[in-house]
């Protein structure tokens with residue numbers, strides 16, 4: 525990997541997400557050599573992925589070059605590398621571009637979509653965990669409408685304009701709300717020769733309320749907001765399968781749709797070599813102690829979505845959200861410095877700053893420790909918080925301008941099919957057919 529040897533201890537970080545970047549920033553001016561490995565050369569601001577999928581934001585505005593975050597720090601090295609395994613005996617990380625040894629290893633690889641073993645949903649449904657996936661979804665939504673214009677088959681047309689979003693957490697709610705706004709404000713203008721009133725947005729939730737991690741008042745209000753926007757909210761229904769045309773459930777309800785979006789679960793990214801039963805918890809997370817040390821190791825740490833720090837308040841670890849990842853990254857940064865200096869580490873204490881979700885224009889729900897509120901003010905708070913945590917001044921300006929423009933014009937101008945999704949898939953299928 526061409527990383528120079530140094531007299532400083534080497535900290536290898538796997539993942540430049542919220543946790544990895546917060547940690548690297550804390551260590552950047554300290555007496556350690558930091559090597560950050562990520563399979564992408566950018567940080568992905570996942571909370572705004574749904575806006576990319578629905579043409580509200582350009583993908584570049586929610587991505588930020590990892591190299592730029594830590595420019596000018598002589599002890600910091602970034603390598604574009606996909607980590608394949610860890611040899612804990614040899615203290616070595618193996619990647620697609622070579623190996624690197626570590627003194628301290630931090631796993632901050634985040635999470636991936638969990639399809640719970642359903643291959644049909646995995647291959648025929650859409651996930652929204654990365655920027656390329658969001659662009660695929662954007663293309664698919666728009667291609668569906670283009671195709672709906674061309675067919676005389678009413679049945680097929682309805683299926684092309686029928687959207688099923690599985691999972692009533694913030695991702696599902698935000699996506700459903702955005703699609704409903706497109707249906708209301710944009711489709712009738714873009715497709716005057718198509719009866720877009722027939723488009724249906726279905727949000728399917730296995731439990732008895734949406735946003736189950738938030739307060740009951742937030743759930744109820746978000747549901748009302750969605751219904752006002754025309755979203756069909758289905759509760760207590762579990763999606764069982766999808767064959768590319770029909771979604772079957774554990775009830776008699778069947779949806780016919782050309783688009784199923786799976787937002788019903790995530791699991792920690794698994795790293796070979798760090799998969800022993802003793803420390804692997806539910807959802808693939810690595811069990812860590814209060815100092816983020818993976819059980820059984822003193823030199824291997826885990827933070828963010830990948831880590832499960834069990835406590836009385838959080839028996840299954842902290843929520844898989846940006847705040848815990850950022851706070852853990854900062855805390856571990858301080859602790860690693862203390863460790864190197866021979867000082868005792870300080871246990872991590874999570875400061876819960878609350879949670880929020882937006883449903884659409886002027887519609888959001890915010891739960892804070894002492895106060896819960898919904899509506900216009902919540903929506904402004906949601907926007908402010910997202911702008912604040914977005915990395916990069918330019919990104920903040922671009923997102924802000926986009927939001928103001930979209931608000932004033934009731935528009936989402938990034939509804940572009942830059943990389944056709946269906947066509948690409950068709951070509952792949954053709955190639956496979958030719959090969960077989």
Ligand SMILES: Cc1cc2nc3c(=O)[nH]c(=O)nc-3n(C[C@H](O)[C@H](O)[C@H](O)COP(=O)(O)OP(=O)(O)OC[C@H]3O[C@@H](n4cnc5c(N)ncnc54)[C@H](O)[C@@H]3O)c2cc1C
Pocket residue numbers: 538539540541542543544561562563564566567568569570571572573574605606607608632633634635652653694695793827828829830844845846847849880
């Ligand atoms: C659609 C969506 C919406 C969300 N909305 C919110 C929200 O509103 N509020 C909120 O708090 N949270 C939200 N989250 C969750 C939040 O984004 C995550 O909890 C947070 O990103 C976790 O941070 P992390 O540092 O653990 O991992 P991540 O930020 O996911 O970073 C992991 C990094 O590891 C890299 N990586 C993974 N595997 C490898 C490998 N093998 N080799 C090299 N690099 C690797 C990835 O490329 C990535 O850069 C949302 C998530 C999604 C998907």
